[in-house]
Amino acid sequence: MAPGVARKGPATKKGKTDKPTPKHVQLGLAPVHGTQKPLRQTSLPRFSVPISPSSSQDVDKTTPVRVEHPASSPKGKEKAVEVDDDNNQMWVDRYAPTSSENLAVHKRKIDEVRHWLDEAITGGPTGKLKRYRRLLALTGPAGAGKTATIQVLAKELGIQITEWRNDSDVPLFQPLSHESFESSSFRFETYLSHTHSVLPWSPPNPSTAGTSAARLLLLEDLPNVLHADTRQAFQSYIQGLVESGTGPPIVLIVSESGSRAMGADTWRREEKWDIRNILGPRLMNSPYMMEIQFNAVAPTIMHTALSRILSQTHPTPASLRPSPETLDIIVEGSNGDIRSAISALQFACRLQMAEGVKGGGSGKRRRGKKGKPGDEVRRIIEGLTRNEQILALFHIIGKILYNKRYGDPEEKEEQHPKALEEHALPLPPHLHEFRRRPSKVDPNVLYADSPVDISLLSTYCHQNYPQFCTEMDEMEAGAEWISYSEAFSLDPEHFNPQLPEYAFHLLIRGMLMSLPSPVPRRNQKLLKSAFWEINRKERDAQESLRSWSHHNLEAAREHRSTEMLERAWLMRRVGSVQPREVLELAYMPWMPPIRGGEVGQQLLEGEVPDMEPDMPISQRHKVEVDDGEDQEAENGHWLEDDDIESE
Amino acid sequence: MSSSSKGKEVANGKATEPGYEMPWVEKYRPRVLDDVVGNTDTIDRLKVIARDGNCPHIIISGMPGIGKTTSIHCLAHALLGDAYKEGVLELNASDERGIDVVRNKIKTFAQKKVTLPPGRHKIIILDEADSMTAGAQQALRRTMEIYSNTTRFALACNQSNKIIEPIQSRCAILRYSKLRDQEVLKRLLEICEAEKVKYNDEGLTALIFTAEGDMRQAINNIQSTWSGFGFVNGDNVFKVCDQPHPVLIQAMLRSCHKGDVQGTMDKLDELWGQGYSAVDIVVTLFRVTKTFNELQEYSKLEYIREIGWTHMRVLEGVGTKMQLAGLVARLCKMNMKPELFKL
Numbered sequence: 001m002a003p004g005v006a007r008k009g010p011a012t013k014k015g016k017t018d019k020p021t022p023k024h025v026q027l028g029l030a031p032v033h034g035t036q037k038p039l040r041q042t043s044l045p046r047f048s049v050p051i052s053p054s055s056s057q058d059v060d061k062t063t064p065v066r067v068e069h070p071a072s073s074p075k076g077k078e079k080a081v082e083v084d085d086d087n088n089q090m091w092v093d094r095y096a097p098t099s100s101e102n103l104a105v106h107k108r109k110i111d112e113v114r115h116w117l118d119e120a121i122t123g124g125p126t127g128k129l130k131r132y133r134r135l136l137a138l139t140g141p142a143g144a145g146k147t148a149t150i151q152v153l154a155k156e157l158g159i160q161i162t163e164w165r166n167d168s169d170v171p172l173f174q175p176l177s178h179e180s181f182e183s184s185s186f187r188f189e190t191y192l193s194h195t196h197s198v199l200p201w202s203p204p205n206p207s208t209a210g211t212s213a214a215r216l217l218l219l220e221d222l223p224n225v226l227h228a229d230t231r232q233a234f235q236s237y238i239q240g241l242v243e244s245g246t247g248p249p250i251v252l253i254v255s256e257s258g259s260r261a262m263g264a265d266t267w268r269r270e271e272k273w274d275i276r277n278i279l280g281p282r283l284m285n286s287p288y289m290m291e292i293q294f295n296a297v298a299p300t301i302m303h304t305a306l307s308r309i310l311s312q313t314h315p316t317p318a319s320l321r322p323s324p325e326t327l328d329i330i331v332e333g334s335n336g337d338i339r340s341a342i343s344a345l346q347f348a349c350r351l352q353m354a355e356g357v358k359g360g361g362s363g364k365r366r367r368g369k370k371g372k373p374g375d376e377v378r379r380i381i382e383g384l385t386r387n388e389q390i391l392a393l394f395h396i397i398g399k400i401l402y403n404k405r406y407g408d409p410e411e412k413e414e415q416h417p418k419a420l421e422e423h424a425l426p427l428p429p430h431l432h433e434f435r436r437r438p439s440k441v442d443p444n445v446l447y448a449d450s451p452v453d454i455s456l457l458s459t460y461c462h463q464n465y466p467q468f469c470t471e472m473d474e475m476e477a478g479a480e481w482i483s484y485s486e487a488f489s490l491d492p493e494h495f496n497p498q499l500p501e502y503a504f505h506l507l508i509r510g511m512l513m514s515l516p517s518p519v520p521r522r523n524q525k526l527l528k529s530a531f532w533e534i535n536r537k538e539r540d541a542q543e544s545l546r547s548w549s550h551h552n553l554e555a556a557r558e559h560r561s562t563e564m565l566e567r568a569w570l571m572r573r574v575g576s577v578q579p580r581e582v583l584e585l586a587y588m589p590w591m592p593p594i595r596g597g598e599v600g601q602q603l604l605e606g607e608v609p610d611m612e613p614d615m616p617i618s619q620r621h622k623v624e625v626d627d628g629e630d631q632e633a634e635n636g637h638w639l640e641d642d643d644i645e646s647e
Numbered sequence: 648m649s650s651s652s653k654g655k656e657v658a659n660g661k662a663t664e665p666g667y668e669m670p671w672v673e674k675y676r677p678r679v680l681d682d683v684v685g686n687t688d689t690i691d692r693l694k695v696i697a698r699d700g701n702c703p704h705i706i707i708s709g710m711p712g713i714g715k716t717t718s719i720h721c722l723a724h725a726l727l728g729d730a731y732k733e734g735v736l737e738l739n740a741s742d743e744r745g746i747d748v749v750r751n752k753i754k755t756f757a758q759k760k761v762t763l764p765p766g767r768h769k770i771i772i773l774d775e776a777d778s779m780t781a782g783a784q785q786a787l788r789r790t791m792e793i794y795s796n797t798t799r800f801a802l803a804c805n806q807s808n809k810i811i812e813p814i815q816s817r818c819a820i821l822r823y824s825k826l827r828d829q830e831v832l833k834r835l836l837e838i839c840e841a842e843k844v845k846y847n848d849e850g851l852t853a854l855i856f857t858a859e860g861d862m863r864q865a866i867n868n869i870q871s872t873w874s875g876f877g878f879v880n881g882d883n884v885f886k887v888c889d890q891p892h893p894v895l896i897q898a899m900l901r902s903c904h905k906g907d908v909q910g911t912m913d914k915l916d917e918l919w920g921q922g923y924s925a926v927d928i929v930v931t932l933f934r935v936t937k938t939f940n941e942l943q944e945y946s947k948l949e950y951i952r953e954i955g956w957t958h959m960r961v962l963e964g965v966g967t968k969m970q971l972a973g974l975v976a977r978l979c980k981m982n983m984k985p986e987l988f989k990l
Contacts, residue, residue, distance in 0.1 A: 090703060090795055092817075142816035221789035224746050224782040255788075255813040337816050343703050347819065350699055425904050427943050428982050434945035444937060448825035448860060453808050481948075488955055498930065499962075502955035505937060509948040
């Protein structure tokens with residue numbers, strides 16, 4: 001439905017566009033990459049209007065080259081010429097998907113996005129939805145195909161993408177002062193307002209009014225929203241745009257980190273780059289905003305996508321094409337990150353070619369394992385993708401948890417270095433229970449070889465060690481040592497390169513000491529740590545509870561219903577640990593009854609744990625006022641020493 | 648590529664003739680990938696890239712002094728040859744690398760036109776990339792993509808998980824493990840040969856002990872020992888490194904094991920009298936303990952914990968002798984009969 005209708009867009013446009021420069025026509029012949037990138041990089045920040053990456057055939061005829069910056073096009077040409085062909089490009093760019101069938105994203109997600117875009121442009125069946133399709137946030141792990149999806153769909157629907165990029169039109173040696181941050185957000189504002197006000201009025205080509213509306217503002221390279229002021233400016237600005245109801249819809253792309261259960265989240269919470277932080281609660285709950293969450297690419301889809309690329313690179317089958325096993329390894333290793341999978345594939349092909357060429361010569365390579373080509377490739381792939389980390393991790397954990405020692409029963413007379421034991425000073429008698437046969441694990445070696453972070457290792461250990469224990473005491477001792485180890489690793493304030501090493505030694509040695517020896521084998525399976533999953537769930541739950549109660553509170557305010565208020569309040573108290581929100585209640589119109597204790601009392605008799613405010617309420621409120629309740633804060637003083645909970 | 652790297656070597660030879668001033672670390676810094684010590688598998692991968700061009704974005708992670716930056720430089724030289732000067736932008740932690748720099752300097756460089764052979768790209772080297780703020784890294788993310796046609800990034804960092812995921816996703820990640828003692832030793836021997844350094848085995852062992860797999864430190868130490876004392880032996884090395892002699896520390900641990908508080912304290916006094924700070928002593932204690940074969944597994948574990956606690960306190964600012972005394976007392980107590988402490 002939608003695509004069919006919209007596809008007319010580009011067709012009509014194409015017919016009428018003024019060709020910006022003759023050079024661009026020439027580019028049309030080059031493969032995708034040759035055209036797309038140069039244009040993007042030279043187009044100036046305020047008006048970078050890149051074409052979707054996939055428009056290989058009908059390149060850039062639709063690109064409105066701004067009269068203000070004629071310089072942009074010749075540069076683009078130079079770059080394109082510089083790029084000779086094949087070998088120069090990363091496959092990620094070269095084989096970017098060109099149609100929605102080729103997207104390595106689940107069909108349903110694609111449809112969701114398409115639907116949204118369609119509604120944003122045409123307003124849906126009733127034409128009324130347009131107002132509510134103002135801001136789309138695509139979130140998900142890196143390499144899930146978010147950008148590709150929007151680019152491809154935009155092309156298919158004939159929507160033109162305008163992208164904001166932070167660019168370098170400020171002087172180079174501007175002092176890195178406070179102002180410079182502001183300036184970038186300021187530029188952002190002017191840019192956005194410009195886009196909004198100007199674009200609808202100055203369509204690039206004298207085309208029909210219908211097509212000129214088909215625009216979309218893509219925000220991927222955001223201002224530094226980790227900076228609080230910038231973030232606030234950004235949020236309020238976006239909010240203004242979104243609520244104004246005019247101008248093109250906005251698509252925001254946010255790669256969330258930490259969602260992949262890989263590296264530990266080392267960023268402090270407020271520094272986290274996720275959609276909630278970027279948009280803030282107000283926008284998150286706004287009816288104009290919709291979030292579509294992308295998942296990591298599923299193995300089967302990834303497989304298809306990689307095969308598609310291979311069929312383009314090696315049209316003659318089986319000649320130099322990597323083996324199916326290689327493909328499997330790559331897919332498995334990529335952990336759902338299509339971008340890194342493609343890079344790995346490119347690399348694997350290159351190596352294979354290198355090997356193939358060398359094959360004639362007498363294997364100059366040191367490791368001339370001819371038997372299985374897979375081994376070689378596997379090693380390389382493992383080294384290239386992040387998967388290596390996981391493999392190394394399980395390798396280390398296995399070493400620790402199986403706790404192999406010299407003299408284990410199933411050992412086939414492997415003589416342990418007697419010298420070692422004799423050399424050692426004996427433990428005093430009262431410590432005899434801690435005597436162990438010499439271990440086969442050398443923590444020093446393990447530490448040197450470990451590519452993983454200690455906190456990651458310790459979470460995985462924690463997850464997996466209980467199944468290797470037989471006695472309660474062993475469990476207890478293990479937990480004890482993990483906790484000691486943690487005490488050394490979780491101190492970003494006094495970070496010292498030496499401390500993680502202590503943590504590491506304590507963890508490994510502590511585990512080895514606490515586990516039984518020999519460890520009983522009962523088909524233990526090493527599992528991924530559940531920590532991140534739970535962490536994510538917790539966050540989600542808290543978030544939804546909060547937005548729910550927010551919602552309820554709004555409703556309660558409107559209806560002045562005590563019952564609803566009660567419910568909302570209870571939700572808050574149970575659900576989120578944000579003191580601000582409880583306090584918010586203190587300044588609401590029904591404050592007197594609560595203060596008088598009627599409602600509050602009822603609520604408090606339950607099992608709800610008390611939250612003791614640790615500074616005077618009004619003061620606290622002032623600190624935390626952030627969403628426009630200033631007028632209520634003003635008369636907050638009358639609550640100065642009033643404790644709503646304990647009254 | 649090999650011809651150009653040879654050229655570099657010749658040039659380098661000339662530069663060193665004036666002699667003494669040049670630190671050996673620089674003088675013997677490998678110029679070609681083949682000379683980089685250790686991590687052979689990873690280096691092999693880099694060699695393939697160097698030969699074929701079309702270098703992906705890479706992240707190299709690992710401890711200090713194991714050749715991350717060196718191998719990136721080697722790679723860049725191999726790829727770009729004479730165009731190295733124009734084709735490489737290097738920014739390390741001492742350069743401004745805030746968001747604006749990422750946005751401006753890097754972009755300006757990425758837009759610069761440099762004529763390079765096919766399959767070659769400009770390279771931006773970001774050393775110690777993990778010290779970049781999250782915001783700066785986010786700003787880098789898009790840049791990497793937009794200019795990937797002409798510019799590739801090579802990042803070196805100590806911990807790859809300090810690099811945000813979107814960037815990791817765009818890069819091939821190479822992990823360097825710590826150098827083995829033999830690898831460090833081999834390089835040291837080569838240098839000894841080239842510089843005609845007089846040494847004994849004990850001296851080399853001491854160097855390796857103090858360096859802990861950090862090649863840079865090992866080479867710096869051998870140079871200072873050699874120029875300071877004219878002979879590399881254990882004592883001289885420890886004097887130069889200003890670390891307590893491990894033999895003394897071992898003796899301390901032994902008397903701890905005997906539960907001999909007085910004896911241990913005497914040894915501690917001696918070290919303290921020599922002017923070592925609490926940090927020096929604690930660090931060496933740890934290093935010795937973790938490799939000290941005479942200790943049982945359990946003692947090692949407990950000792951390491953106690954030393955760790957003390958280390959933390961010292962880092963927090965209480966670098967007093969009292970802390971160390973407390974530490975040795977605890978270590979001694981561990982080996983004494985518990986009945987002795989009953990009232």
